[in-house]
Amino acid sequence: MTDRPVLALVAHDAKKDAMVAFVRRNAEKLSVFRLVATGTTGGRILDACPELNLMQLKSGPLGGDQQIGAMIAEGRLDGLFFFADPLSPMPHDVDVKALMRLALVYDIPMALNLSTAEILLRSARLTGLRTTSATPEISVPR
Ligand SMILES: O=C(CO)COP(=O)(O)O
Secondary structure, eight states: OSSSEEEEEEEEEGGHHHHHHHHTTTHHHTTSEEEEEEEEHHHHHHHHHSOOEEOOOGGGGGGHHHHHHHHHHHTOEEEEEEOOOTTSSOOOHHHHHHHHHHHHHHOOOOEEEEHHHHHHHSSSOTTOOSSSSOOOOOOOOO
């Protein structure tokens, strides 16, 4: 086990080249994280930067987004960089929304595009992206 912060990297197909270029440019900064990625995104990243500590999950449409969502719910994720494609219909759109929703519920730092990811990565909180506790306060209606 390692206590490095855990960062998830996800990119839809139209954004994968941008994700790979981002990771190449920032490989040194990203090396402080334990990285997880959805299947195809992770494969592309590892082809470009095999030295990175990256665990490949399932492909997004086959449950990868939900795996990352589960990590958030269990307090095992510190940040999410998700280069989302707003112009293409996705068969697993509900999974994408569910992942983004959990990141909001648990206040996980989440970059949905390249510009925000660049800013987050340069922020002072490189080694502890999450600022709030993993368990949100939820009021359950009675
Ligand atoms: O579809 C995705 C996220 O919703 C990404 O999955 P892949 O990285 O397997 O293409």
